[in-house]
Amino acid sequence: MRPENEELLRQIKSRFEAFADHALYVLNQSPMTVRWYKDAFRNYVKFLLEGGALSADQFQLRIYDIDGWVRWNLRDRKLSAISTNNYWRAVKLFWNDVATRDGVQHPFEGKKAPAKPQRLPKAHAPDECRRILAATENYPWETPFHRARALAILGMALLAGLRKSELLALEVRDVDVNAGTIRVRHGKGRGGGKERVAYMPDELRRLLTAYNATRAAANLVCPEYFASIKYRRGIKGMTLKRLVTYVRAASGVKFTMHTLRHSYVSWLVRSGVPLPVASELAGHTMIETTMNYIRVFDTDKRAAVGRLRMQ
Numbered sequence: 001m002r003p004e005n006e007e008l009l010r011q012i013k014s015r016f017e018a019f020a021d022h023a024l025y026v027l028n029q030s031p032m033t034v035r036w037y038k039d040a041f042r043n044y045v046k047f048l049l050e051g052g053a054l055s056a057d058q059f060q061l062r063i064y065d066i067d068g069w070v071r072w073n074l075r076d077r078k079l080s081a082i083s084t085n086n087y088w089r090a091v092k093l094f095w096n097d098v099a100t101r102d103g104v105q106h107p108f109e110g111k112k113a114p115a116k117p118q119r120l121p122k123a124h125a126p127d128e129c130r131r132i133l134a135a136t137e138n139y140p141w142e143t144p145f146h147r148a149r150a151l152a153i154l155g156m157a158l159l160a161g162l163r164k165s166e167l168l169a170l171e172v173r174d175v176d177v178n179a180g181t182i183r184v185r186h187g188k189g190r191g192g193g194k195e196r197v198a199y200m201p202d203e204l205r206r207l208l209t210a211y212n213a214t215r216a217a218a219n220l221v222c223p224e225y226f227a228s229i230k231y232r233r234g235i236k237g238m239t240l241k242r243l244v245t246y247v248r249a250a251s252g253v254k255f256t257m258h259t260l261r262h263s264y265v266s267w268l269v270r271s272g273v274p275l276p277v278a279s280e281l282a283g284h285t286m287i288e289t290t291m292n293y294i295r296v297f298d299t300d301k302r303a304a305v306g307r308l309r310m311q
Contacts, residue, residue, distance in 0.1 A: 001052030005059040009048060012063070016041050019097045032165050040090030047072050064107040070114045085116040122259045123266040128251075129158055132260075135251035145214040145229060150243050152211035153226060156182070157257050159204040161264035161281065164240055164257045170225040177208050198281065 001009075020037055023029045047069045051062040062068070070088065073079040079087075092108045099106040124132070136154055141147040156162045162170075166184050174183040182198040200208065220227045224234025240257060248255060268281060 001049070002054075002056065002059070004056045005052050005054065008056075008059065008063075009045070009052075012048075013045070015098060015102075016094055019094050022097070030165060036086070037090050037094065040087040041094060043073070043087050044069060044091050064105075066107050066111050074114070081114065081116045084114050088113050123263040124253065124255060124259060128253045128255070129260070129263055132158070132247060132251050132253050132255060135253075136247050139246060139250050143229070145218050148207075148211040148214040149226060150247070151207045153240065153243060154247065154260065155204045155207040156198075157260035158264055159201050159207075160198040161261050161268075162198065163261060164237065167226060167240070167257075168234065168237065171223045172225050173223070175208060175212075175225055177205055177212060180205055196281070 016037075020034050023037065024031065024034045048059075048062060050072075051059055054062060066088075070084060073084045073087065074081065092111075092113075095104075095107055098104050132154065133151065136150050137147070139147070139150070141150065153167060156167060157164075160182055162182070162184065169185065170182070171185075174185060176182075177200070180200040182200065184196050184198060215227070218229050220229070220232065222233045226235050227233060228235050228239070244255070244257060265281075268277075273281075
């Protein structure tokens with residue numbers, strides 16, 4: 001890489017670090033959001049590095065060649081349209097900050113985000129969800145505590161719609177089994193995320209009551225709700241990943257934590273819950289997001305066809 005290009009890239013990287021710190025500590029955005037920024041920026045830097053031998057003027061043009069970056073991802077790196085779109089939006093936010101605070105010309109000005117396929121959110125039929133919980137109940141966990149914790153975690157995703165990050169951020173003070181409420185203090189969104197209250201159906205209340213009993217018996221006193229017996233503190237994302245791996249194999253259902261959440265929101269809408277209420281319960285900023293979660297199962301289609309009559 002030419003020295004002058006290396007210096008310019010160093011300045012861009014330094015400015016990005018300032019952007020990431022500002023997002024995390026001033027705007028109070030979640031670590032997951034900042035990690036999204038960093039992943040996207042690394043991809044953008046790889047594109048710039050391939051032009052390191054260009055003249056200074058040509059390298060400057062490459063920095064602003066956003067369409068070229070998109071083609072590089074889609075054509076050369078065979079990246080999916082969804083990943084390319086995600087990277088594009090994240091890096092645009094970085095340059096928004098640079099343009100606003102530093103008065104620099106915006107590389108994304110007049111550009112449209114690359115298209116991505118419109119896919120229905122994946123949700124599970126009730127029989128699959130019951131099978132997931134039954135497999136969790138019957139799995140040979142190390143201790144009764146691990147069984148109760150696994151059921152409580154999957155139950156919160158499936159019966160209250162909590163995201164992975166929200167589950168990991170839960171504290172003991174947030175879960176009130178007597179009142180049947182779960183306070184989500186660190187939801188998805190800007191400024192630290194949207195706060196909401198989730199409500200427990202009877203089945204979830206039963207699962208959380210059982211988990212609370214095993215948690216107390218293990219003498220866990222850390223503030224994190226979902227905790228580790230071994231480390232005496234809150235669990236990490238890897239624990240959730242292992243849990244899903246075990247139960248997927250045991251149940252034969254290909255699920256993720258997020259498809260359980262999709263199922264919860266879909267059930268709200270299919271049960272006739274008004275969209276504004278469903279949107280609030282799901283923690284969505286826009287009602288349009290809730291509408292995208294609507295899932296029509298084959299049973300719905302069959303019932304609809306069964307109502308057809310020749311007039």
